[in-house]
Amino acid sequence: MKLSKLYTKTSKSIPSDESANNARLLIQAGFIHKEMAGVYSYLPLGKIVLDKISEIVRQEMNKIGALEVQMSVLQPRDIWEKTDRWDDKKVDNWFKTKLNNGQDLGIGLTHEEPIVDSLIGFINSYKDLPVYVYQIQNKFRNELRAKSGLLRGREFLMKDLYSFSLNKEDHQQYYDEVLLAYYKIYEKLGIGDDTYRTYADGGIFSSSFSDEFQTLSEVGEDLIYLDKKNKIAINKEIYNPENLKKIGLKESELEPHKAIEVGNTFSLGSKYTDQLGLYYTDNNGQKKSIVMGCYGIGISRLMGVIAEKFSDDLGLIWPINIAPAKIYLISVSQDQKTQAKTQKLYDLLTQKCIDVIYDDRDIRIGEKFADADLLGIPIRAIISSKHGEQEVAVKQRTEKTEKIIKYIDLINLVK
RNA sequence: CGGGGAUUGGCGCAGUUGGCUAGCGCGCCGCGUUUGGGACGCGGAGGUCGGAGGUUCGAGUCCUCUAUCCCCGACCA
Numbered sequence: 001m002k003l004s005k006l007y008t009k010t011s012k013s014i015p016s017d018e019s020a021n022n023a024r025l026l027i028q029a030g031f032i033h034k035e036m037a038g039v040y041s042y043l044p045l046g047k048i049v050l051d052k053i054s055e056i057v058r059q060e061m062n063k064i065g066a067l068e069v070q071m072s073v074l075q076p077r078d079i080w081e082k083t084d085r086w087d088d089k090k091v092d093n094w095f096k097t098k099l100n101n102g103q104d105l106g107i108g109l110t111h112e113e114p115i116v117d118s119l120i121g122f123i124n125s126y127k128d129l130p131v132y133v134y135q136i137q138n139k140f141r142n143e144l145r146a147k148s149g150l151l152r153g154r155e156f157l158m159k160d161l162y163s164f165s166l167n168k169e170d171h172q173q174y175y176d177e178v179l180l181a182y183y184k185i186y187e188k189l190g191i192g193d194d195t196y197r198t199y200a201d202g203g204i205f206s207s208s209f210s211d212e213f214q215t216l217s218e219v220g221e222d223l224i225y226l227d228k229k230n231k232i233a234i235n236k237e238i239y240n241p242e243n244l245k246k247i248g249l250k251e252s253e254l255e256p257h258k259a260i261e262v263g264n265t266f267s268l269g270s271k272y273t274d275q276l277g278l279y280y281t282d283n284n285g286q287k288k289s290i291v292m293g294c295y296g297i298g299i300s301r302l303m304g305v306i307a308e309k310f311s312d313d314l315g316l317i318w319p320i321n322i323a324p325a326k327i328y329l330i331s332v333s334q335d336q337k338t339q340a341k342t343q344k345l346y347d348l349l350t351q352k353c354i355d356v357i358y359d360d361r362d363i364r365i366g367e368k369f370a371d372a373d374l375l376g377i378p379i380r381a382i383i384s385s386k387h388g389e390q391e392v393a394v395k396q397r398t399e400k401t402e403k404i405i406k407y408i409d410l411i412n413l414v415k
Numbered sequence: 416c417g418g419g420g421a422u423u424g425g426c427g428c429a430g431u432u433g434g435c436u437a438g439c440g441c442g443c444c445g446c447g448u449u450u451g452g453g454a455c456g457c458g459g460a461g462g463u464c465g466g467a468g469g470u471u472c473g474a475g476u477c478c479u480c481u482a483u484c485c486c487c488g489a490c491c492a
Contacts, residue, residue, distance in 0.1 A: 012441060012453070013427040017484050037484065085492090093491070110492065144416065144490055152491085210492095221491090266492080294492085332451055366452040373452090384451080393451095402451095 001044075001325065002346075003359045003371075008043050010374050020219065022308040023149025025316050029374050031307075031324075038146020038154035045324040045375065046303070048355075050157060052322040053299050054136050056188050057159045060181040064174075066132040066161055071114050073138065075106035079113045083275045093142045107140045112268070112294060115162045116276045126166055126282050129290065130174065134161035136299060148219055150304025151260060157300040163293040164273070166280070171291040175267060178295050182213055182263050189302060190319030191215050191309065195262060198224050198233040199247050202267070209238070209247070210266045214259035215305055222261055225254040233259075260305050261298075268292040316376025317397050325357040326414040328377035330368050332384040342383040345392065345407065354414055373397065381410060 008030030015027045018034070026032045031046035042050050058068065080086035086106070088094060095107040108114075115133060123131060139158045146154050161178065165171035179197065186195040198212040214224050214233060223236040227249055234249055236256075244251060270289035273279070279287050310317040320326055327349060331342035342358070349356045357377060359368045372380045382393040382402070392410055395402040405413075 009442085010453095011426060016421085016427065019485060034484095091492080112492090141491080145488095147486085264492085296492090330451095334450080364450055364452085364454065366450090366454080368453090369451080370453045382451080386451095 001355075001357050003357060004361050006044060008045065010371050018149060020147070020149035020151065020304075020308070021311065022151065022304040025311055025374075026149070026304075026307050029316055029376070032150070038143060038152065040150060040153065040155075040300075042300075048324040049303055049318070049322055050299060053189065053302055054157070054159070056321065057185055057297055057299065058136065060185050061134050061159070061161060064132070064177050064181050066134045066163075069115075069118075069133050069135050070137060071108070071111050071118070071135055073108045073140070075108050075114060077104040077106065079117045079276065080106060083113055083272055085113070093144075095140045095142050108137070109139055109141045110294075111135070111137075111160055112162065112272045112292075113276065116272050116278050116292070119164065120276070120278055123164065123278060123280055123290070126280050126288075129164060129166045129280055130170060131164040132161065132174070134159060134295075148221075148304070149308075150300050151219065151308070152221070153300065156298060159297040159299055161295040163295070164278075165291045165293075166282075166288075168291055171267065171293055175265060175293055178265055178293070179211065182265070182295075182297070185297065186213060186215075186262070188321055189306065190321065191262070191302075191306065194309070196224070196226060196231055196233045196259075198235050198259070199238065199243070200235040200264070201237050208267065209243075210264060212261050212265075213263035215262050215309070216257050217260050217305065217309060218258055219308060220258040220260040222259050224257055224259045225249075226257050227253045228255070229253065233257075260301070262302055262305055263295075263297040265295045266293060268294055311376070314370075315374030318376040318378060320378045320414070323355075323376065323378050325355040325377055327354065327356040327379045327381050327410070328372040328375070329356050329358045330365065330372070330380065330382045331360070332365060332382050332386075334362070335385065338383060338385050345381070345383060348407065349411070352411055354411065379410075379414065 010030055011028050014024045018024050018027060026046065027034065030043055031049065033041045033043055035041055077086055085091050094109060097105050097107065099105060119131065123129060136157065136159045138155055140155050143152060143154050146152055163171065163174050165174060186192045195213050195215045198214040199209045200212045202208050202210045212235060214222060224233040225239055226233040232249065234243065234247060270291055273290040273292050278290055280290055282288050306319065307316055310319065329342060329346055331339050346356060346358045376397060378397050380395045384393060387393060387404055390407045391404055392407060393402045394405050394410060
């Protein structure tokens with residue numbers, strides 16, 4: 001990408017209507033645009049980051065045999081009445097609207113009901129199971145109070161996976177696979193060291209616990225008690241002696257931390273499948289219940305969490321896997337020879353499929369340095385007439401000093 | 416939904432006890448000098464002060480209502 005073609009601009013001042021660090025930085029750097037409280041648009045750079053996070057999640061979902069779908073955002077009322085989740089008294093953060101003929105519609109806040117409903121007709125026999133489906137889609141929740149920038153919005157991008165298994169044992173086996181996939185995802189996103197599996201309330205349909213993945217952060221809404229040695233935590237919501245014993249945590253080993261929920265996994269039993277009439281026939285011809293699980297990851301929230309955690313006084317610091325580009329390329333001088341050399345390196349990197357931002361704007365170098373830092377690009381590469389052929393000055397975003405290296409070493413650095 | 420704070424050019428802000436053509440910085444446009452850490456000089460454009468109503472000779476400044484944003488709390492599949 002050439003910066004002269006990018007319409008967004010960075011700002012020297014931070015927005016006054018945001019106090020959350022993630023929103024301030026992302027707006028200042030031109031990644032997102034605030035439409036209203038809790039609702040943000042993703043501008044070119046922000047869209048790239050969002051897509052990269054999505055892609056990491058998508059790959060891990062595909063690896064555990066899940067199939068991607070895209071369900072509708074508009075939802076008919078009747079399927080939600082079957083599970084008694086239409087009434088505002090039962091679920092109070094629905095956005096609802098009507099067709100011109102008066103028919104009620106819901107605007108999707110989660111998709112258990114429609115997913116189950118869509119499987120009716122496809123799942124009849126034990127031979128049809130298991131089924132694992134997921135989607136990455138905007139969710140809409142009418143929160144009483146949006147807050148903390150991308151961390152709690154009314155419209156947000158979420159990955160939701162649903163599993164359908166023959167029985168509890170099969171379900172549990174898949175559930176554990178999902179947990180492993182989640183660990184891998186957070187590792188790839190660069191927050192693996194700070195993200196912990198956390199026991200939480202199992203919800204009304206389960207006697208056991210659910211699992212959350214909580215990333216340590218001072219701006220987190222949740223309080224967790226963390227056993228750092230064993231990398232297990234328990235949410236304050238269910239923190240009591242009985243549960244500690246059940247899980248096998250010792251009070252003396254636990255320390256309280258603020259954290260942000262970046263994922264959750266629920267065992268749903270057969271509540272939804274039964275209520276919506278999704279069953280299978282076993283090999284004895286008997287009608288059986290299907291055991292369901294649901295598993296969420298907030299993609300846009302993750303972007304906020306990462307922006308929040310990885311920054312300094314100069315700006316954002318993206319982990320290399322999700323940075324809008326790996327390299328920020330600058331020509332130090334405006335003379336034709338140096339510019340031609342820079343263009344050649346840009347072409348070379350592009351050929352090698354390395355994401356690179358070429359700051360070809362006709363501005364002073366100081367501004368380019370400042371923007372390279374603010375945008376949080378992991379590697380800054382400078383072409384100067386001082387250096388030899390095939391040589392480039394490279395500095396990592398997290399380091400202070402620059403090194404002169406060969407093109408080939410630059411390529412190896414980001415491969 | 417309760418409490419607190421805010422709203423003045425694109426962005427960040429100032430605006431005395433009501434008083435003349437509403438200021439400043441950044442950004443933007445033009446000309447020139449600059450060019451390895453957000454340069455500088457000169458000259459420009461751009462706001463009717465969130466909205467509605469009221470008090471007054473006169474309102475950005477006072478009153479009432481209202482909208483929106485932020486924070487704390489409550490809530491949160």
